Amino acid sequence: MKLIILNDYDQVGEWAAKYIRNKILRFNPGPDRFFILGLPTGGTPLGCYKKLIEFYKKGEISFKYVKTFNMDEYVGIPRDHPESYHSFMWNNLFKHIDIKSENTHILDGNAANLVEECDSFEEEIKAAGGIDLFVGGIGPDGHIAFNEPGSSLLSRTRVKTLAQDTILANARFFDGDLSKVPTMALTVGVATVMDAREVMILITGVHKAFALYKAIEEGVNHMWTVSAFQQHPQTVFVCDEDATLELRVKTVKYFQVQGAEQHTRPGRKGRWRSCATFNLSVSILHSAHSLPNK
C-alpha cells in the first residue's frame, strides 16, 4: 500500500486527477481497448473532477475510450432529482467532458427488480473486462461506497439499507426533512472493488482521520470496511494533513520518507512511480504514446 500525504484538499484533488490522467494516457485506450474507471460521488472527489475537466479542456486527455462504473445510487428517488448520483455525475463530470453516455454505468435505483439490476451491473463490469482503476472515498465510519459497518468483506453489488448516521448526515441535502431522505441504496460490494486491478482511495479532512487510522493501522475488520484494501496488491491512499491527525507519527514519517525516496530514485517499473510531489510533464507522456502534442 502507498500512502500519499499532501498539504490540503486542493492538492489531493490535483494529484488524484493527474494520476488518473497519466494512467489513461499510459494505457493508450482505443476503439477496441477501453480504459475502465470506477468512480465515487460526494465532496471528496469534486476537486479531482474539476481538475480532470480542466485537463480535458486543455486537450491533455480524452474520455472517448473510457468506460465508467459508479459505486452507488440511492433507491427510490427520481433520476433527475438534484441529489441523485446520476445528477451528481452529470453536473460535476459528464456534461463537461467528451464521454459517451453508453460508456457510463450508474446503478438504477428505480429499476423494477433491484436484485437483477445489481447482478447485471456485476455482469457489465465483467463484460467490460474488469475495472482498471477504481477510485473511492471513505466515510467517517470507514465505509467504502455504502458498505457500512458490518458489511461482509466478500460482498458484491447489492441493495443496502442505510445506517441511521448516514440518513442523518444526508438530511441536509433534502431540506432537513428526514422523511425525504432515501433509506436504501444500491452499492458495489467490498469484493467488487477489491476485484479492480488498482484502487485509489481519497481521504480529506479531520473528520475522516479516525477512519483512516482504523483503515491502515488496525487490522482488517468488517466494522471498518476500507481496511479490506490492506489485502489488495495495488492500492494507493491519497490524503491531506488533516486526515493524518489520528495516525501515529511513525506511520506518517515512514510514508513521507518513502514518497520522497521514490521521487529521487528510479522506480522498478520505469519512470512513473508515485511520489509526494507528483508533477509529470504531460508532453513527455504525449510523445511517449504518440498523442498530438498540444
Next chain:
Amino acid sequence: MPTNKSVSKAPITQFVNCRILRDHKLQREDLWVREGRILDPEKLFFDEEGYADQRVDCEGLIIAPGFIDVQINGGYGIDFSQATSNVRGGVALVAKKILEHGVTSFLPTLVTSPPNIYHKVGTTSTPVLSTCPVSHHCCHLEGPFISLEKKGAHPEQYLRSFQSGGMLDLIETYGTLDNVAMVTLAPELPNSEKVVRELAQRGITVSLGHSVANLSQAEEAVQNGASFITHLFNAMLPFHHRDPGIVGLLTSDQVPQDRTVFYGMIADGIHTNSAALRIAHRAHPTGLVLVTDAITAMGLPPGRHTLGQQVIEIQGLHAYVAGTKTLSGSIATMDMCVRHFKQASGCSVEQALEAASLHPAQLLGITRCKGTLDYGADADLVLLDDAINVRATYIAGQEVWRK
C-alpha cells in the same frame, strides 16, 4: 452524434460558450434546443444517449429569454389602431422589425377607437403568441372604457362607459373577445366590477389605467381579478400620502396572498423620472414589467404621423399630440428600455432582463412556454453582450436576426 432516436429524430442544437439566465442568475451553462423547445441535456444523455448535431459558439454572450412587449401601438409606419387593408401584414412587419430589439412576443395594442375599428381589426389580427398552447389570444385593448380626465392621447369622442350594464357594452364595442389577451379600463366607472370579474374569469388580463380611481377602488378591482397597471404613474392620479391611488397597489395589503399585481413601466427616460422609477422598483421589484408603449413613429425619422384617430409629432426622442405638450406614446425600443431601466435603477443584469421577459410572461400566465429558459419552454432567445445590446435573436431555436 446521433441519439438512439428513442424520443425524436429531430436535430439538436447546443449553444456553447454562453451565460444563460436561469433561476434568476446568469450561469455558465450550455443551452440545448430541439424542435423549437429548450431541451434537458441530462435526460438526453441518460435516456437517449444523445448528443448535439450542431453547436453554436456564443463567444461569451448572454442568452436571455426573448423579450415580451405587452403594450405596443405600432411602429415603422404601422399603426395597429388603423383599419388598413392589410392588418395581418402590418402586424407581421412590426413583428419582424422588433426582433432587432430582442422582442420575440408582443401584444399589438389598440388605443381608444370607434367600434368599427375593433370589429375590423380584431377579427383579422394574427395570434402572435400562438406557438404557446396556453394562450392563443393576441391583443391588448387599451380603452375605450377609460376616464375622461385621464384620456391622455386617446380621442375623447370614442370614450365609453358601461351604461348597458357592463359586458354588453364590451361585446357591442369590441365585437369579439376571442383574440383579446388584455383590456385596460378605469375601475371607477360604474358597473366595472362585473366586467372585471367576467374578463378575469375568461382568462383575459385586466389592467387598470387611464383612471382617476382611488386606492380602494383599485384594490376592489384587484380583488375582482385585475392584475396589471397600465404604464404606472402616467394617466392616473399622482401618489398622495393619504390616498396613494392606483400607485398604492404596489404596497397594498389588500392584494390576495397568492396574487401579484404587475405594473407596466415605460423606462424611456421621458415618461417617468428616474427617481420615480426607482421608488416603484424598490417598493415592488417583482411586479415591474417593462413596456415600450411604442407608437407608429418608432423606428421612423422625425415628423408628423398618425396614432389611432389623431396626429402626433416627433421631436427627438419625444412624441407629442400635435400642437400640445401631451405625450402620446414613446418611440423607445425594448432593448433601450432594458438598458435605461438597469442604469436608472441600479438593478442587476438579471433583474433588468427578467423585467422584460419573465415578469410579462408571469403576468399573462404563459411561463410554461415563454419568458424563461426552463426545459420545455419555447426556444425564443435573445443573445446580448454585457452592455445589453442585442446581437442575435432566435424564435423556436431558429436564428431570425443577427447584428
